[in-house]
Amino acid sequence: MNHNKGNVFIISAASGTGKTTLVSRLCANPDNRIRVSVSHTTRAPRAGETDGEHYYFVSKETFMDLVGQGAFLEHAEVFGNYYGTGMAGVEDLCNQGFDVILEIDIQGAEQVRRLLPDAVSVFILPPSLAELGERLRRRDTDSAEVVAHRLLKAEQEIQQAFIFDFVVENKDLEQAERDLLHIFKAHRFSQKQQRKTIEKVLQNH
Ligand code: 5GP
16 A cells, blocks of 8 residues: 555535535545545435435435444434434545545534544634525525524534634635645644655665
8 A cells, every 4th residue: 555544524514604515626626635425314315416426315214224233433413304424435435545524514523523533623614694694595495494494503503613623714715625625735744644654764774
């Protein structure tokens, strides 16, 4: 194996912050060597969402079977639906040398932080709550009632930003993408990630 093992990055944000767009942009560039973990969910697919690409869309029964089998690194109920991160997929990508993004909610982030203390956590902030409300309404995929509920939840979630390792404000998409990439790159130079390089230099005399 001539590459270092990839690391796990938790990325959380209130819904509507642009987290999914940011994550897909980071993963779209193969030079970044970043992949996103595809979660399982019991929520119905939205227009344009594909099974196996955006989520694995499963029934509640299948989801609970997977919970029973211990297949999830973490799982949580969000807005009345279940979401979970499959353990095997994450391990496989890390072993291939990719940094793996878990695009998950705060409850999931807490579970992963306990299980994987080396995971890096990043919280994405909207420019303001007013702007977030606008974005949610423009998205128009959810009813007014759901939007109001998400906005209320957003405020509580943003209060949790204090417990994350890094915080990036998504005011300008391209700037936020650059800021995020710096976090990934800087982490690759941490001493723990560079152990193989140190050993290689020490052996070569
Ligand atoms: P959405 O239904 O809008 O795609 O996602 C709703 C929320 O669920 C978002 O905050 C998203 O990050 C979170 N989520 C998506 N996948 C997972 C997962 O596997 N685990 C957890 N805990 N949350 C997830």
